[in-house]
Amino acid sequence: MASTGLVKERLRNQRIELASWSFGNTGTRFKVFPLPGAARTAYEKVDDAATVHHFTGVAPSVALHIPWDAVDDYVDLAKHAASQGMRIGAINPNLFQDEDYRLGSLCHPDPAVRAKALAHVRECLSIAESVGSGILSLWLADGTNYPGQDSMAARQERLHEGLQEIYRSLPAATRLLLEYKFFEPAFYHTDVPDWGTSYSHCLRLGERAQVLVDTGHHAPGTNIEFIVAFLLGQQRLGGFHFNSRNYADDDLMVGAADPFELFLIMREVVAAGALEGQVAFMLDQCHNIEPKVRAQIRSVMNVQEATAKALLVDEPALARAQAEGDVLGANAVLMDAFSTDVRPLLAELREDMGLDPDPMAAYLRSGHEGRIAAERGTGSQAGPAGWGYA
Ligand code: PSV
Ligand code: MN
Numbered sequence: 390m391a392s393t394g395l396v397k398e399r400l401r402n403q404r405i406e407l408a409s410w411s412f413g414n415t416g417t418r419f420k421v422f423p424l425p426g427a428a429r430t431a432y433e434k435v436d437d438a439a440t441v442h443h444f445t446g447v448a449p450s451v452a453l454h455i456p457w458d459a460v461d462d463y464v465d466l467a468k469h470a471a472s473q474g475m476r477i478g479a480i481n482p483n484l485f486q487d488e489d490y491r492l493g494s495l496c497h498p499d500p501a502v503r504a505k506a507l508a509h510v511r512e513c514l515s516i517a518e519s520v521g522s523g524i525l526s527l528w529l530a531d532g533t534n535y536p537g538q539d540s541m542a543a544r545q546e547r548l549h550e551g552l553q554e555i556y557r558s559l560p561a562a563t564r565l566l567l568e569y570k571f572f573e574p575a576f577y578h579t580d581v582p583d584w585g586t587s588y589s590h591c592l593r594l595g596e597r598a599q600v601l602v603d604t605g606h607h608a609p610g611t612n613i614e615f616i617v618a619f620l621l622g623q624q625r626l627g628g629f630h631f632n633s634r635n636y637a638d639d640d641l642m643v644g645a646a647d648p649f650e651l652f653l654i655m656r657e658v659v660a661a662g663a664l665e666g667q668v669a670f671m672l673d674q675c676h677n678i679e680p681k682v683r684a685q686i687r688s689v690m691n692v693q694e695a696t697a698k699a700l701l702v703d704e705p706a707l708a709r710a711q712a713e714g715d716v717l718g719a720n721a722v723l724m725d726a727f728s729t730d731v732r733p734l735l736a737e738l739r740e741d742m743g744l745d746p747d748p749m750a751a752y753l754r755s756g757h758e759g760r761i762a763a764e765r766g767t768g769s770q771a772g773p774a775g776w777g778y779a
Contacts, residue, residue, distance in 0.1 A: 391700055391701065391704075393734065396697065396700045396701060396734065397734065397737070397738045397741065399664060399665070399696075399700055400447075400693060400696060400697055400700070400735070400738055401446075401447075401738060401741070401742060402665060403447050403664065403670075403692075403693065403696055404447060404448075404449065404450070404670065405445075405447055405448045405631075405670050405671075405672065405689050405692050405693075406448070406450045406451065406452055406478040406479065406669060406670060406671040406672065407438040407441055407442075407448050407450070407451045407452070407478075407671075407672055407685055407689075408451070408452045408454075408630075408671065408672055408673050408674065409428075409431065409434040409435070409438070409451055409452060409453050409454060409457070409458050410434075410454050410457060410675065411672065411673075411674050411675060411676060411681060411684075411685055412427065412428040412433070412434040412437040412438065412681050412682070412685075413427055413428050413429070413434060413457070414427045414767075415675040415676070415677055416675075416677050417677060421677075422677065422678060423767035424676075424680065424681065424767065425761075425762035425765075425766065425767050426680075426681075426758060426760075426761035426762035426764075426765050427681060427765065427767070428681075428761075428765070429765055430460075431453065431457075431458040431459075431460050431466055432460075432466065432469055433761075433765065434451065434458065435451055435466065435469055435470045435473070435475060436473070437681065437682050437685075437761075438450075438451035438475060438685075439470070439473035439474065439475045440682055440752075440757055441682060441685045441686055441689060442473075442474065442475060443473075443474075444686055444744065444745065444748040444749075444751055444752050444755075445686060445689045445690065445693075445744070445748050446739065446742045446744050447689060447693065448685075448689050449474060449475055449476060450475060450476045450477065450478035451470065451475060451476075451477065451478055452477075452478040452479040452480070452481060452526070452671055453477060453478075453479075453480055453481065453516075453520075454481040454483055455480060455481065455482055455483060455509075455512070455513050455516060456483060457483065463477075463516050463519045463520050464519055464520070466520065467519070467520040467521065476520075476521065476522075477520040477521065477522050478522060478524065478669070478671065479522060479524035479525070479526040479566070479628070479669060479671060480513045480514075480516055480517040480520075480522050480524065480525055480526070481513075481526045481527075481528070482509050482510045482512075482513040482525070482527060483509075484506050484509065484510075484527075484528075484529055484530065484531075485529075485530035485574070487505075489502050489505055490502070490506070490530070492539070493529070493530075493531035493532070493539075493544070493580070494506035494529055494530070494531055495507070495529060495531060495547060495548055495551030495552070495580075496529070496531040496532075496539075496544040496545075496547045496548050496551075496580045497531075497547070498539060498543075503547060503550075503551060506551065507551060507554055507555065510525070510527070510555050510558075511555075511558055513525060514555075514558055514559065514560065514563065517560070517563060518560050518563075522563075523562050523563050523564060524563065524564055524566060524627075524628070524669055525555075525559070525563060525564070525565050525566070526566045526568060526601055526628070526630075526671075527555070527565060527566065527567050527568060527601075528568040528570065528601075528603075529548075529568075529579075529580060529581055530574050530575065530579075531544070531548070531575065531579065531580040531581070532572075532574075532575025532576075532577065532578050532579035532580050532582075533575055533577050533578055534575060534576050534577050535577055536577060538577070541578055541580075544580050545580070548580055548581070548590065549590065549593060552565075552567070552590055552593075552594055552598070553593075553594065556594040556595060556597070556598055559597060563597070564597045564598070564599055564627055564667075565591075565594070565597060565598045565599070565627075566599055566600070566601035566627035566628050566669070567581065567587045567590060567591055567598060567599070567600060567601060567627075568581070568587070568601040568603055568606070568630065569581045569582060569583050569584055569586060569587040569600070569601075569603075569606060570582065570603065570606040570638065571583060571606060571607065571608055572637075573637065573638055584600055584602065584616045584619075584620065587600045587601075588600050588620065588623070588625055591625055592625075596624075599620075599625050599626065599627025599628070600620050600625050600626060600627055601627050601628050601629070601630060602616060602617060602620070602626065602628075602629050602630070603629070603630035603632070603638075603673055604629065604630065604631055604632055604633065604634070604643070604650075604651075604654070605630070605632045605633070605634040605637070605638040605639060605640060605673075606630075606638060609636070613650060613653075613654055614650070614653040614654045614656070614657045617654050617657045617658065618657040618660075618661070621657065621658070621661040621663050621668075622661070626663070626668055627667070627668070627669065628668055628669030628670065628671055629654075629668070629669070629670055629671060630671055630672070630673030631643035631651075631670065631671065631672050631673065631674075631688070631692060632672065632673050632674045633645040633646040633647065633651075634646060640673070640674050640675040641674065642674060642676075642684055642687055642688045642691065643672060643674065643688045643691050643692055644688070644691030644692065644694070644695060645691070648691065648694075648695065649727060651691065651692070651695040652695045652698050652699060652726075652727050653723075654695075655692075655695045655696045655698075655699035656698075656699040656702055656723070656726075658699070659696070659699040659700055659702070660702075660704070664696070664700075670692065672685070672688055672689075672692075674688060680758060682752065682757065682758065682761075683749065683752060683753075683758070686748050686749055686752055687749065689748075690735070690748065690749070693735055694731050694732070694735065697731035697734055697735060698726050698727050698729055698731055699726070701726045701729055701731070702722060702723060702726040703722050703725070703726070706718075706722050707719055707722040707723070710722060
């Protein structure tokens with residue numbers, strides 16, 4: 390088994406990216422319940438992300454969604470982040486909330502709409518460059534609702550052409566992460582429904598096109614850790630959008646519904662030697678009824694716990710059991726690691742890092758929640774344009 394010192398060292402260097410949209414008022418299509426203190430601007434979202442980093446020590450970057458986080462001066466926003474020890478992470482173009490995107494964006498039948506979508510992605514690439522971000526995360530809401538609505542085959546070709554244009558426009562050190570989702574908002578078919586579709590488009594594009602695995606974007610029962618293992622083996626796992634689901638794209642706190650699944654995913658990451666490197670570990674969550682900063686702190690802690698357990702797997706013992714065909718022995722090695730209470734280890738690590746051993750208690754004591762509620766109020770419920778707009 391790895392020494393405690395080594396496990397702590399690796400946990401200390403772990404990086405988890407937060408998403409700006411987790412801090413604003415969000416909701417379902419039924420209702421947005423405005424939350425006291427919810428961030429109203431991109432600057433406040435960065436501030437809240439910095440607060441999460443302050444108490445956890447492993448979350449120094451925040452992803453932006455454009456235009457939800459549109460500002461006049463992105464360099465200034467990046468400076469604002471840097472002044473709090475943060476940097477801007479992945480840039481997410483929004484190709485789903487404009488009237489023109491009713492029938493899709495890059496796959497739309499009208500070339501003018503496809504051109505508009507491409508122009509927006511290019512704008513996002515220039516934002517990425519100006520804030521020093523090396524990741525463009527692309528999620529398309531494209532698809533159809535009814536059989537016959539459009540040619541699925543033609544849409545794949547349009548998609549390829551669009552992606553090729555984007556790939557050609559990528560600045561040298563930037564990666565394109567292509568996210569997939571099996572349904573919603575399109576209900577009959579989506580144009581990038583699964584990892585295989587994303588992977589084959591990435592292969593056609595080139596090395597800097599990689600798959601983004603959002604843990605909430607799979608049918609129930611899907612073996613996500615297999616997908617992770619496969620993509621890591623092909624050097625095409627670009628990153629994660631972590632969240633947790635019971636039914637569909639529930640966007641709940643990662644590790645909430647199925648901590649075992651999260652452990653198995655992190656175990657594949659650790660086994661492939663990918664904990665440190667290019668894979669981006671990002672949260673993509675919405676906190677519709679719970680306090681947002683606290684929920685993000687809990688989420689970071691959940692990822693840390695799953696990672697710690699994954700690092701505690703007795704790899705030599707596991708390899709031995711696997712080689713001997715010892716089915717139950719191999720399984721027991723994994724279960725031993727999963728069953729370990731890693732909270733004391735993480736508390737020790739945080740003390741080593743000069744942090745409070747209990748980030749949640751420290752946050753509550755800090756009075757931040759009351760302060761932002763008093764300063765910001767409840768904000769206003771998002772209009773018909775969508776809950777993501779401030
Ligand atoms: C879509 O469900 C998604 O997972 C994509 O990553 C979006 O960018 C994000 O949620 C926010 O809507
Ligand atoms: Mn996502």
